[in-house]
Amino acid sequence: MPLVVLLCGVLVLYPIGFLINESLNVGDPSTFPPEQYGFDNYTNLIDDAHILGNTALVASIATVLAVLFGFLQAWILTRTNIPGRQRLERLMELPYYMTPLIGALAWGVLLGPKTGLVNQAWRALGSPVDLFNIYSPYGIAWVMALFEGTIAFVMISASMKSMDPSLEESSRVLGAGKLRTALRITLPLVAPGVLSATIFVFAEMLGSFAAAFVLGIPGRFYVVTTAIWEATLSFPPDYGRAAAMGLSLFGVMLITLTLARLVLRHGTYTTITGKGFRPREMDVGRMRWPLLGIAWGYIIVAVILPLGALMLTSFERFATVILPQMHFTLANYQTALQMGSVGPAFVNSLTLGISVATIGVPVMGVLAWIIYRSRMPGRGVAEYVIMFPQAVPRLVFGLGLLWAWINLPIPIYGTLWLLALAYFTVFLPLGLRTIAGVVLQVDPSLEECARVCGAPWIYQMRTVTLPLLRPGMVAAWLLIFIASVRELGVSIFLMGPNSKVIAPAIVNSWLSSSSELSAAMALIQTATIFVAVAILFGLARRVTGVTQ
């Protein structure tokens, strides 16, 4: 156990060491190791106070929206008996399949001022002004919430699936209404999952780049990640400022995580006890149809509209939303499929997704168990350390990983091995937080019982703990698989000529070729992940004989 914690700690802290070192570099940024040290990069952050303020504003709004949407949809799709829940659940995951930058592009097509499709329709009804302006802080937060909100949905769903329904039923028997039961019983019982999701999503929003990049810059609205992008890519590169900005976000993360630990310490959230139960949904009677409407409404707004906008763009000769000047073609798909690097990049991305999720999830499960169940000294510190990669924007962490691994005398730079190791490192927080929500729901007495009966630790984990954590592990597997396939920030710096992955190719296409080609590539990516997930879950069902 200590070895697992130590190994994960080293994987995280080793690149962080390089970042801290660089953040203190006040000399030539291209000289490695630095020749002059100082705190100028940190003191100069005062000049960027407005950027930090913008980041906090957008991240807060987006987190509230994402957790709200995620909780509502998770409750409807896991705790009620509306029809077609499994299919809707699969659809809910779709926005997360897509490279977020392309998702932002799709929303630009829909809600762009003057010419966005929705604004055009609104003006056609006689209005002299636009209905929405996506190029605003609220627009950025909206897109971030929809595309990162899937994480909140999957994490909260995992908690809800592990909940004993008899508690809700008792509430109903004692006369509480459905809404009251949801707010007074369901919500407190899934608090660990909701809190885990909130912490994770907030950290994700702080480090979110794509929506702010596509939608913020036209409105002259900059956040930390877009400022880091400019600092890193200019000449001479301002790695020191970028590292200092990135690391400063960990301060915010530290406060959030500490608050969450304090809240969780003062409550009991076990819903899985020695008493047997079968997860079953609540009969919501006539409310089924309005709830089904809400679920579908969200799917239409978050999934179908942006995918439709992307599809429209992908068939155009040049990207436009002005109807009379649209010309349609299949050439973008032809180009995308003919590009020699696209096929291997897809294969590499899927291979990495499957292997990182499959190897990573059991390790992360053990970590979650150590942090929340064991009495190992320093387990609290371990949680802070493991959350580090989530708090630092991926582009900055990618640089840290590049400097760290390229300087080791192990010949893995430019190979898929390094990408796998890097993905494992950056997705440790995702796995930990997803599984943690469920770990806290499992009554420790079950494991104590196994131990009292003489079961060794490994046997207890295999026969008691891991089966009980299955919803969390499945959710973590899915999230890590998808996150790996669409990973961008780390891949940019670590991929080699023979280890290309798909997300940088899509973003490169948007930055240097055309939006319509990028849209075609993004749709191929989404369809590939969708099919891969369906096949993998189908296989898993056949092998284990269980549904998720």
Add this chain to the structure above:
Amino acid sequence: MHRYAARVLSTALVCGLAWLSPIAARADGACPTPRQMDGFKTCADVAKAESEGSFVLYSTDPEAGSEAELAKFHAMFPKIATNYVRLQAGALYAKLSAERQAKAYLVDVVQLSDISFARDFEKRGGYMSYVSPEMAAYKAEYKSQPEGLWTWGAISMAGIAYNPNLVSKDEAPKTWKDMLDPKWTDSVTVKVSTSGMQHMTWYQMRLLYGDDYWQKFAALKPKAFDSYVQQFDRTVDGQDKVIDTAQYSGYLQFKAKGAPIEYVYPPEGLVAVPEFWGVVKEAPHPEAAKLFLDWFLGVPGQQGYGETLFYNSIRDDVPAPAGGVKASQLKLLFPADWDAFLKTHTQFVREWDKVTGLR
């Protein structure tokens, strides 16, 4: 005796010429006897290049275009596989620098779109010295000094573009100074401070119209983008009206697709920045890299570059890209003193970030 003396003299002359000819060739820099290939000359050992079997290009060019260009080379040399990594200039250079610092040599040929990066790479001894026989077709100012480190593989030019559905020809700006008209407030786009092209525009306009040109321009609240694709997408869509620093290859690409876009060639000249191509020192496939550079700097490679990426060649014997004008027929704005230009970079970034609202 006379015959003997004449024979000695003639032998000495032949030997002298034979001795001098490599010197003459060395003065040009290329090998004494370049091999004539199909449309270009090379000093590379072709058999060795083929036995190396592959080479890797690091580039900032669009991926689909790069692949098409590399496919043309591969068609001529099927035994040499081609591979590439495409990234934004800053990310590419960060990766390249880290690799060299750690002595991880993966790349053979590098294309850098910004002189700051190319000069820094040269200063750090990153380029292999290889004088391609094709460099003879390039003027001295288009090559490194000494020759053989980097060469201008293409030039990227920028003027002004506008949407004719929103701006009539009469209304359209005619000169760079017309861009200061308040009627363009909230409807003009530029590039961000990481763009070498934007740095060049900033520099040239200050030379032409003085230091306060950009202060007046800032009042228009320009929107800055990383990519020309965003600039053209938004203008074609009517979200903005005019593109300041409009990349010429971008205009040709959008025009070829039938997009509503028109170009202005300001009489002051088009701002121009070169693309720097060279073989990397410690390249793992040096002969294949040299062969590729020869092909690329030759007519077949340059013509292919124009066809796939709409870039203008600096060679006189290469036609303009489809729908475009040859660079030699246009007035281009290059700095008279590149060092003076480079020294302004920090000032440019600071000022430009203010103009575009980043700081």
